[in-house]
Amino acid sequence: MYTVTHSIGRGFNDSSYEHQIIKSFADEVLKSSGKFIKELLEEFQIYQNQQNLKFQSKTDNIYQILLLGTLWRIYYNKSTTIRKKHSYWRIFQKSEKRIDDSRNEYSNYNQENLNELFNYLESIKEFKQELNQLKILEKFLNNQLSHKVFKFLRDAIIFADWFKTSCKYTIGESNTNKIKLLYYIRLMGIEINNRKQDN
Numbered sequence: 449m450y451t452v453t454h455s456i457g458r459g460f461n462d463s464s465y466e467h468q469i470i471k472s473f474a475d476e477v478l479k480s481s482g483k484f485i486k487e488l489l490e491e492f493q494i495y496q497n498q499q500n501l502k503f504q505s506k507t508d509n510i511y512q513i514l515l516l517g518t519l520w521r522i523y524y525n526k527s528t529t530i531r532k533k534h535s536y537w538r539i540f541q542k543s544e545k546r547i548d549d550s551r552n553e554y555s556n557y558n559q560e561n562l563n564e565l566f567n568y569l570e571s572i573k574e575f576k577q578e579l580n581q582l583k584i585l586e587k588f589l590n591n592q593l594s595h596k597v598f599k600f601l602r603d604a605i606i607f608a609d610w611f612k613t614s615c616k617y618t619i620g621e622s623n624t625n626k627i628k629l630l631y632y633i634r635l636m637g638i639e640i641n642n643r644k645q646d647n
Contacts (some may be wrong), residue, residue, distance in 0.1 A: 451559045470632075473618050474639045477611065477637035484607035488600045495588045504584070509641045512585045514579060517608025520601070520635050521564060522626045524556070527568035536605060559590055581637075 481489070492509055504512075566586060569575045589597055615632050 453645075469619060470635050470639050473614070474636055474643075476614070476618070477636065478507055478510055479494055479638075480610070481514075481607065484610060485510070485513050485603050488603050491596075491600075492588055493615065495591070496527055496584065501584060505644055507640045507643060509585075512582055514607055514611055515637070516585060517601075517604035517635060518611065518629060519569065519575070519578070520562075520605055521608050521612070522629065523568060524561065524565055527561075527565045527628075534593045557598045558594060559592075559597050562586070562589060562597070562601065574645070 489506065489509055492513075493506070496504060566579065566582075569579060589600060592600065611633075612629055615629065619632065
């Protein structure tokens with residue numbers, strides 16, 4: 449259970465105090481990540497080592513997974529709506545499968561939908577920095593078997609859902625809409641990056 453230690457509250461504009469809250473919240477996010485994405489973190493790190501990729505810290509990887517889960521939650525439906533408009537014939541071609549899919553949100557957790565999400569985010573040109581950060585994670589997921597992609601996406605999205613709920617209680621936002629949520633995600637990224645530079 450998430451323990452609430454502080455709350456900024458609506459209308460609070462003391463930036464120094466907000467920074468302290470974000471710093472404390474980042475500690476809780478990093479600590480709690482193992483409850484949601486332990487296996488994904490471990491396998492993602494192994495992949496990076498095997499590919500001799502530039503070293504990324506555990507905190508970097510946690511942030512990227514959290515970012516991916518959050519972007520999926522906010523933009524997945526929009527990305528699939530565009531796909532349906534441009535490929536309407538596929539609705540008829542796969543009508544039976546789509547009826548089954550609509551009953552189970554988890555059935556959407558696959559590489560095709562992941563790639564469509566990235567294509568959509570690239571097309572709206574608002575997330576260049578975030579997409580650069582997610583390139584290695586995207587490549588990692590695209591090299592996994594379908595059942596692994598399903599599990600890893602599910603875990604990342606559950607982690608992102610926990611983050612959103614925790615924002616409400618920690619930062620005092622009763623209505624964490626997508627703009628506020630992205631703001632807090634970016635603050636989290638800045639805090640994690642600052643920690644890396646301090647080491």
